[in-house]
Amino acid sequence: MGGGTVSDASIFDLIIVGGGPGGYNAAERAAAGGLNILVVEKEHLGGVCLNRGCIPTKTLLAAAKHYKIAKDSADFGVNVGDVSMDWKTAFKRKTKTVRALRSGVASKLKKHKVTVVEGEASFIDRSTIDVGGTRYGASKILIATGSRPFIPPIPGAEGPGVLTSREILDIDHIPESLVVIGGGVIGVEFASLFSTLGTTVTVVEMLPEIVPSLDGDVAALLRERLQGEVTFKLGARVEKIDGTTVHFSDAQGGGSVTGEAVLMSVGRRPVTDGMGLEDIGLDIRRGAVVVDEKMRTNLPGIWAAGDCTGKSLLAHSAYRMGEVAVADMLSGGQGRDRMRYDAIPSVVYSLPEAAGVGLREADAEKAGRKVIVKKLPMQYSGRYLAEYGQDPGFGKVVIDAETRALLGVHLAGGQCSEIIWGAGALIEAEFRVDDVRELIFPHPTVSEIVREVIWEF
Amino acid sequence: MGGGTVSDASIFDLIIVGGGPGGYNAAERAAAGGLNILVVEKEHLGGVCLNRGCIPTKTLLAAAKHYKIAKDSADFGVNVGDVSMDWKTAFKRKTKTVRALRSGVASKLKKHKVTVVEGEASFIDRSTIDVGGTRYGASKILIATGSRPFIPPIPGAEGPGVLTSREILDIDHIPESLVVIGGGVIGVEFASLFSTLGTTVTVVEMLPEIVPSLDGDVAALLRERLQGEVTFKLGARVEKIDGTTVHFSDAQGGGSVTGEAVLMSVGRRPVTDGMGLEDIGLDIRRGAVVVDEKMRTNLPGIWAAGDCTGKSLLAHSAYRMGEVAVADMLSGGQGRDRMRYDAIPSVVYSLPEAAGVGLREADAEKAGRKVIVKKLPMQYSGRYLAEYGQDPGFGKVVIDAETRALLGVHLAGGQCSEIIWGAGALIEAEFRVDDVRELIFPHPTVSEIVREVIWEF
Numbered sequence: 001m002g003g004g005t006v007s008d009a010s011i012f013d014l015i016i017v018g019g020g021p022g023g024y025n026a027a028e029r030a031a032a033g034g035l036n037i038l039v040v041e042k043e044h045l046g047g048v049c050l051n052r053g054c055i056p057t058k059t060l061l062a063a064a065k066h067y068k069i070a071k072d073s074a075d076f077g078v079n080v081g082d083v084s085m086d087w088k089t090a091f092k093r094k095t096k097t098v099r100a101l102r103s104g105v106a107s108k109l110k111k112h113k114v115t116v117v118e119g120e121a122s123f124i125d126r127s128t129i130d131v132g133g134t135r136y137g138a139s140k141i142l143i144a145t146g147s148r149p150f151i152p153p154i155p156g157a158e159g160p161g162v163l164t165s166r167e168i169l170d171i172d173h174i175p176e177s178l179v180v181i182g183g184g185v186i187g188v189e190f191a192s193l194f195s196t197l198g199t200t201v202t203v204v205e206m207l208p209e210i211v212p213s214l215d216g217d218v219a220a221l222l223r224e225r226l227q228g229e230v231t232f233k234l235g236a237r238v239e240k241i242d243g244t245t246v247h248f249s250d251a252q253g254g255g256s257v258t259g260e261a262v263l264m265s266v267g268r269r270p271v272t273d274g275m276g277l278e279d280i281g282l283d284i285r286r287g288a289v290v291v292d293e294k295m296r297t298n299l300p301g302i303w304a305a306g307d308c309t310g311k312s313l314l315a316h317s318a319y320r321m322g323e324v325a326v327a328d329m330l331s332g333g334q335g336r337d338r339m340r341y342d343a344i345p346s347v348v349y350s351l352p353e354a355a356g357v358g359l360r361e362a363d364a365e366k367a368g369r370k371v372i373v374k375k376l377p378m379q380y381s382g383r384y385l386a387e388y389g390q391d392p393g394f395g396k397v398v399i400d401a402e403t404r405a406l407l408g409v410h411l412a413g414g415q416c417s418e419i420i421w422g423a424g425a426l427i428e429a430e431f432r433v434d435d436v437r438e439l440i441f442p443h444p445t446v447s448e449i450v451r452e453v454i455w456e457f
Numbered sequence: 458m459g460g461g462t463v464s465d466a467s468i469f470d471l472i473i474v475g476g477g478p479g480g481y482n483a484a485e486r487a488a489a490g491g492l493n494i495l496v497v498e499k500e501h502l503g504g505v506c507l508n509r510g511c512i513p514t515k516t517l518l519a520a521a522k523h524y525k526i527a528k529d530s531a532d533f534g535v536n537v538g539d540v541s542m543d544w545k546t547a548f549k550r551k552t553k554t555v556r557a558l559r560s561g562v563a564s565k566l567k568k569h570k571v572t573v574v575e576g577e578a579s580f581i582d583r584s585t586i587d588v589g590g591t592r593y594g595a596s597k598i599l600i601a602t603g604s605r606p607f608i609p610p611i612p613g614a615e616g617p618g619v620l621t622s623r624e625i626l627d628i629d630h631i632p633e634s635l636v637v638i639g640g641g642v643i644g645v646e647f648a649s650l651f652s653t654l655g656t657t658v659t660v661v662e663m664l665p666e667i668v669p670s671l672d673g674d675v676a677a678l679l680r681e682r683l684q685g686e687v688t689f690k691l692g693a694r695v696e697k698i699d700g701t702t703v704h705f706s707d708a709q710g711g712g713s714v715t716g717e718a719v720l721m722s723v724g725r726r727p728v729t730d731g732m733g734l735e736d737i738g739l740d741i742r743r744g745a746v747v748v749d750e751k752m753r754t755n756l757p758g759i760w761a762a763g764d765c766t767g768k769s770l771l772a773h774s775a776y777r778m779g780e781v782a783v784a785d786m787l788s789g790g791q792g793r794d795r796m797r798y799d800a801i802p803s804v805v806y807s808l809p810e811a812a813g814v815g816l817r818e819a820d821a822e823k824a825g826r827k828v829i830v831k832k833l834p835m836q837y838s839g840r841y842l843a844e845y846g847q848d849p850g851f852g853k854v855v856i857d858a859e860t861r862a863l864l865g866v867h868l869a870g871g872q873c874s875e876i877i878w879g880a881g882a883l884i885e886a887e888f889r890v891d892d893v894r895e896l897i898f899p900h901p902t903v904s905e906i907v908r909e910v911i912w913e914f
Contacts, residue, residue: 021900029912049900049901050839054900054901055839055843055901058843058901061843062533062843063533063534063535066526066533066535067530067533067535069523069526069527070526070527070530070535070537073523073524073527074546075550076519076520076523076546076550077520077542077543077544077545077546077547077548077549078520078523078524078527078540078541078542078543079539079540079541079542079543080527080538080539080540081538081540082536082537083536083537084536085535085536086534086535086536088534089531089532089533089534090533090535091534093532093533093534093846097839097842097846100836100842101839101842104837316897316898316899316900317897319900320895320897323894337895340895343896344897345897345898347902355899379557379561380561382507382511382515382554382558383874385512385554385558386512386518386554387515387519389550389554415872415875417840418872418875418876418902418903418904419875419876419878421876421879421896421902421904421905421907422876422879422882423879424896424897424899425882425883425888425896426882426886429882429886429888429892431886435886437780438777438794438797438885439800439878439881439882439885440773440774440776440777440800440801440802440881441773441802441878441881442773442802442803442804442874442877442881443478443506443511443772443776444506444515444772445874445875445878446875447875447878447879448878455485455486
């Protein structure tokens, strides 16, 4: 092999470029469907989510949660001595968790007889790629190249004191202070993590509110809950960074804040460059691969899934996009599966958590859609009261004013991340208020807040 | 008033006998529907669940969870000094939580202009009751009198060292040792609570496995997880109790076990006696009020809901039964609501938790129904691994072999109590495997285990 020819051995039914959530999950599904598959991964199977995103942050957040619970246990009658955090142990546990999951992905692919090669793919033509001098061919290609942190063109943004989510996950100690540029999901999770562990955290956000992907009330409550531990500079535009001093302008005349480190978390951008994608005629707009609802690109035989499409940059969206693409491949374009974006849950794993799915109140207003919105404090749930006492939190439900169909569910407080999936199912199943009323929710659970709000309509 | 006549002031549209989950919730719904309502409660609004059941146990279990997390935090890098439990504080917190919820129920009823009288009701005729000498009349009556702990006819069972769930919730210290008779939900929750706090606990259970309401695999895993902290005597029949020594017979020739206290938790029985229910001609069988799927009794104008019906002795079932009864009343018998028992979630709030909804593998076998069952360890969820590491747990799904409709979901490990509601919704909505595959579960969550198992079919 090598040197420009495609031998028989390097011909596959499907080549997947990228071994992250958009890729490895699709590989499993396609292998189960009988395809002979090559996955090309440039770094680690599992992608950013598993190796440098969701999983390591959630492992560290689990440690922070243990720390917080240990410290705040006196109300429950639990007395502890001095509580301290040993970052090295937490860090090792993170590494161990990531490795376990990564080897889980590898063994699943192996079980499905998927071939994995390490390296960077470049496109030779619409059915041939090159990886480190070896060529591989397939009649079907799935592009799942993911995304990378966006570094805005701000003076000093590329300096050594400015970390992205990638580098901060490798930090070998708990910083004394941290400036977070960008109050989106990633910024807020790190702000919550480090402020819980004693770091002085300042979040500088250009918009008037944090986490714009959340319902406005949920975002506001999250900010109020974190305030005190975290300082928020909202409506603040970063003008330049001097080492680890962030200078910003705002309506109050601006200012600056210095931290031991600066985290740049203003968003992520699709990875579509340096692979020759444009050379083979692939339609790329604003750096993202253009796809239809079947995850087809403009080129027959080439699909795309995950962050590289620029739509819904979430691991679980990537999973589903990959599945939709595979369903389209396996059905010869005749399947019913299509990618829908109206019931994709969104979770912030801060302490406390926030979660939402479906239409938000602001979306409805913007679209001029007639909805009814009801909201109740989490204390309507006896379980919440038993576990979290008077900690603020709420459940909020949006329904269609006419059909009374459930359109959105938004939760703040406690561990609502594990509750939200059911709300997504209700929205997908087009449940109306009366249908939800017939459901039996286990008592006492925090999930009952959904039921409580539903009875308010 | 009083003295046998019914004045205008004491005529209501609906009298509800019992202010527990079957009663107070129905009162709210019926009041929202325009009815003028009297609730008669002999002790505390909220019933056993709120005052002497679910809520106080969950509050104490929340304290035990804090204690356990504080003690087990070293793996996460959290170092604590000596951890100790101050029962008095935990106890006060329990009392405070119960009071907050009870006053919440009272204020909801007040808001709905529901009249509440304290006392024991007795039936004068099919539309008249007496409470402490005052008579009240209504064309509609809902019986929601609940249940009480069952004391089996075992010598010594009524002795002062033998507590029921009612008395043990008032215990003023953590006992050194405890013998639990009955390994059902209540027995196992108390066993988990006290063993976590250092009590030497022995559970004596007549059946070969604990918690028969759970899926067999889930129950077995729960037992294995608790074993070590809790000693289980299975297949052991209690013959007599001497003070706090429990004598039992089993296949190994029997034995005895002594504790500082004995908890009798072999089940609960409907409360239907001493109210003259039989005198007015109400159909009562095996101590339970007989009802149809609309919660109607044999007597027109009289409905029953909750534990007193002897069906599904769970607060959340009682809620729904009350709602079905009210829907029948308000629709003049023309409504579509009926009580269904096939998607009632069942949760054990032990540490770790167990939860299930719908058909169990054993049910299918018994009914000769063709099903397919798949099961995966919880470690397939990255979030579970991040939060619980290698703690054993699993997800198990039962589908119909022919239609591939989802019939049952059973979970063990972590905090699965908050996940199970969504599975109930899927079963009610008659989702099939392919429908569940189209749902987008938030990543990373433990709830994804449902999705993982679904892809195994």
